Amino acid sequence: MKDVVKAEKGEIFDIELDIDILEANRRLATENKEFLKKNGVKAIDVMGAIGSGKTSLIEKLVQNLKGKYRMAALKGDLTTTIDAELIARHGVTVVPINTGKECHLDANLVKKALRRINLKNIDLLFIENVGNLICPAEFPLGSDKRIVVISVTEGPYMVVKHPFIFMDADVVVINKVDLAKAMGVDAKKLEKDVKAINPKAKVVATNCRSGDGITSVVEALEL
Amino acid sequence: MNHFEALKVHEFSVTSQIVEAVLREAEKHNAKKVVEVHLDIGKLTFLGLEQVRFSYEVLVKGTIMEGSKLYIHEKDGTVKCSSCGYEGGFKYEDDPTYHIPTPTLHCPKCGETVEIVTGRECTIRDVKLLIEEGGKTNAD
Numbered sequence: 001m002k003d004v005v006k007a008e009k010g011e012i013f014d015i016e017l018d019i020d021i022l023e024a025n026r027r028l029a030t031e032n033k034e035f036l037k038k039n040g041v042k043a044i045d046v047m048g049a050i051g052s053g054k055t056s057l058i059e060k061l062v063q064n065l066k067g068k069y070r071m072a073a074l075k076g077d078l079t080t081t082i083d084a085e086l087i088a089r090h091g092v093t094v095v096p097i098n099t100g101k102e103c104h105l106d107a108n109l110v111k112k113a114l115r116r117i118n119l120k121n122i123d124l125l126f127i128e129n130v131g132n133l134i135c136p137a138e139f140p141l142g143s144d145k146r147i148v149v150i151s152v153t154e155g156p157y158m159v160v161k162h163p164f165i166f167m168d169a170d171v172v173v174i175n176k177v178d179l180a181k182a183m184g185v186d187a188k189k190l191e192k193d194v195k196a197i198n199p200k201a202k203v204v205a206t207n208c209r210s211g212d213g214i215t216s217v218v219e220a221l222e223l
Numbered sequence: 224m225n226h227f228e229a230l231k232v233h234e235f236s237v238t239s240q241i242v243e244a245v246l247r248e249a250e251k252h253n254a255k256k257v258v259e260v261h262l263d264i265g266k267l268t269f270l271g272l273e274q275v276r277f278s279y280e281v282l283v284k285g286t287i288m289e290g291s292k293l294y295i296h297e298k299d300g301t302v303k304c305s306s307c308g309y310e311g312g313f314k315y316e317d318d319p320t321y322h323i324p325t326p327t328l329h330c331p332k333c334g335e336t337v338e339i340v341t342g343r344e345c346t347i348r349d350v351k352l353l354i355e356e357g358g359k360t361n362a363d
Binding site for chain 2: 011013016019022163164196198200
C-alpha cells in the first residue's frame with residue numbers, strides 16, 4: 001500500500017492524467033455499433049454541407065431500396081422536424097433529433113434515439129447529421145459507413161476548403177450535377193480533390209431530384 | 224463572441240467536459256485551486272484552439288479553476304500502411320491552395336491508402352493543483 005501523501009499549506013501537486021475527452025464519445029459509438037450489429041441493422045451516417053441534398057439523397061435511397069431493406073432514419077437538425085417529415089412520407093420510421101445549438105450529432109444522442117425504434121423491425125438505418133462540414137466528423141456515431149454530401153451549387157472549392165471531413169468518408173456524393181454547367185463548376189475537379197485527400201473514398205455524382213446516380217450510390221455503399 | 228455564441232461551437236461542449244473532468248480530479252485531491260491544466264490535442268481533431276481557450280475562460284469562471292493557466296500541446300498524427308508496413312507521419316498535400324499543409328491518407332512511402340493511428344486525441348495530460356492545508360491525495 002502506498003503512503004498517504006499529506007500536503008503542506010500552499011503546496012502545489014502535479015497530477016499526471018490520461019483522460020481523453022473524445023474517447024468517451026468513441027466508446028459510446030462502439031457500443032452503438034455493437035448494439036446495431038447485434039440487432040442485424042446496418043447504419044449509414046450521412047454528413048454534408050447545409051442544403052447540399054442530404055435529405056433528398058436519403059429519400060431517393062429509401063425509394064430505391066424499398067422491398068430490399070426495412071428502413072428507418074434518425075434526422076438531426078438544430079430545430080424543426082421539416083426534413084424528418086420529408087423522409088417519413090416514404091413510409092419509414094423517422095426519429096427527429098433536435099440538437100438545439102449543437103452543430104453535430106453525437107453518439108449519446110444516437111443512443112437515446114435508438115431506444116425509440118424497434119430495431120427488430122428494421123435492417124437499415126440512415127442517420128442524417130446536422131448540416132456542417134466540420135464538427136460531425138469529430139463525433140463517430142457507430143455507423144458502418146459514412147457518406148459526405150456536397151453539391152456543385154456551393155462552388156468549386158468545397159473539398160479544398162474543408163479537407164478534414166473527407167478523410168472520414170467511405171462515399172462522397174457530389175449532388176446537383178445537372179447544375180454544374182450553370183454554376184461553372186467542374187464535378188471531376190471536385191472528385192480529384194477528394195481523391196487527393198482520401199484515395200479510398202468512392203465518389204459518385206448525383207442529381208437527387210431526378211434520381212440520377214442513385215443506383216451508383218447504392219453500389220458504392222455495397223447495399 | 225458572447226457566452227451564448229460560444230455555445231454554438233463544438234469546442235464549447237468538449238471544453239465543458241474538460242473542465243468537469245479537471246474539477247472532479249481537483250475534488251478527489253481536496254484541492255483549493257487549480258493552477259495549471261495541460262492538454263494534448265491531436266492535429267486531426269476538429270478543435271479550434273482559440274475556441275477551446277475562449278470556452279475555457281467562460282467555463283472556469285466562478286470555479287476553483289478560475290485564473291488557472293491552460294497549456295495546449297498540439298500533437299502530430301501518425302498513420303500505418305498495410306501495404307508496405309510504413310508507420311509514421313502523414314503525407315501532406317502540398318497544393319498551394321491549402322495555406323496550412325493538409326494531411327492525406329496516401330502512404331508517404333508507397334502511395335497506398337493508410338489507416339490513422341494517432342492524432343485524434345484530446346487528452347488531459349497533467350494538472351497542477353494547490354492543495355488545502357491538511358488535504359491529502361486519494362489518487363491511489
